[in-house]
Amino acid sequence: MGQSGRGQAWALALHGGAGPARSRSYEREEAHMRGVLDAAAAELEAGASALDVVGAAVAALEASGMHIAGRGAAPNADGVWELDAAIMDGATRKAGAVAALVGFESPIAVARCVLERTPHVLLAGAGAAAFARAQGCAPVPDPAAYYTPAASRPVAPGELAHGTVGAVAKDRAGRLAAATSTGGLLHKMPGRVGDAPLIGAGTWADGRCAVSCTGQGELFIRANVAADVSARIVYARQSLHAACAGALADMAALGGDGGLIAVDADGEIAAPFVSDGMKRGLANAGGLRDVRTFR
Numbered sequence: 001m002g003q004s005g006r007g008q009a010w011a012l013a014l015h016g017g018a019g020p021a022r023s024r025s026y027e028r029e030e031a032h033m034r035g036v037l038d039a040a041a042a043e044l045e046a047g048a049s050a051l052d053v054v055g056a057a058v059a060a061l062e063a064s065g066m067h068i069a070g071r072g073a074a075p076n077a078d079g080v081w082e083l084d085a086a087i088m089d090g091a092t093r094k095a096g097a098v099a100a101l102v103g104f105e106s107p108i109a110v111a112r113c114v115l116e117r118t119p120h121v122l123l124a125g126a127g128a129a130a131f132a133r134a135q136g137c138a139p140v141p142d143p144a145a146y147y148t149p150a151a152s153r154p155v156a157p158g159e160l161a162h163g164t165v166g167a168v169a170k171d172r173a174g175r176l177a178a179a180t181s182t183g184g185l186l187h188k189m190p191g192r193v194g195d196a197p198l199i200g201a202g203t204w205a206d207g208r209c210a211v212s213c214t215g216q217g218e219l220f221i222r223a224n225v226a227a228d229v230s231a232r233i234v235y236a237r238q239s240l241h242a243a244c245a246g247a248l249a250d251m252a253a254l255g256g257d258g259g260l261i262a263v264d265a266d267g268e269i270a271a272p273f274v275s276d277g278m279k280r281g282l283a284n285a286g287g288l289r290d291v292r293t294f295r
């Protein structure tokens with residue numbers, strides 16, 4: 001699905017994962033996403049930076065407990081909540097990410113701290129947790145009480161066993177940014193890291209586009225989907241829509257499913273998926289406000 005937004009002063013897209021089941025309604029999730037979209041749109045309208053807006057939007061989606069990320073994440077096969085997140089600023093190409101992070105409410109907030117306060121891009125496991133603690137990030141002292149019971153629900157027939165949240169934006173100054181946060185695959189192996197925190201695979205932003213992916217992470221890593229969108233734009237001179245479709249088709253050809261959201265420097269928005277559906281919300285300065293789960 002594409003949205004013509006040529007020359008938009010700002011543009012924004014959110015996603016809540018490409019794992020929805022047709023057998024249930026997502027009205028609650030869509031209503032919440034509409035609120036997050038409106039708040040983020042107001043910030044962009046007022047001149048906020050794309051980096052701040054995508055970070056705040058993903059934090060709100062994490063906190064909702066409605067998606068497989070943050071509060072809504074499911075534990076791994078050992079019953080431990082190991083979460084992944086990344087944020088990238090297209091204007092500076094600075095990025096921060098955490099992988100297999102245990103014990104903190106907002107992995108995207110920790111990723112932002114990695115971006116701002118370390119010379120590194122990605123911190124994993126115990127080192128990431130020690131860093132988050134030292135930064136004063138909000139801890140989860142009692143995981144069983146904090147994480148929503150909905151997250152540990154059995155997978156419904158036909159439902160894809162994963163989920164993620166993400167945001168991409170172009171701000172009034174023309175800067176692009178992307179953020180992604182996930183609990184990863186349901187029942188994943190301890191230590192498994194998906195595409196979301198890997199810059200270039202699940203999350204990417206530069207001067208051409210900002211991309212946040214959702215789907216079977218292993219395939220997104222093998223196809224390097226997020227950075228491939230930018231490569232197609234610059235090397236193959238493809239439009240944002242063609243680049244997104246091509247990158248996703250390359251991943252799907254390996255046997256994966258999922259989708260992505262992307263914005264480009266013109267304010268164009270693309271939100272294609274090769275799965276049953278994808279929870280997503282789109283907005284731009286021209287008045288676009290569109291939240292939906294299926295086509």
Ligand code: ASP
Pocket residue numbers: 017018019162163164182183184185193194195196202213214215216217218
């Ligand atoms: N891509 C995520 C992962 O593999 C899961 C998802 O987006 O649904 O960790």
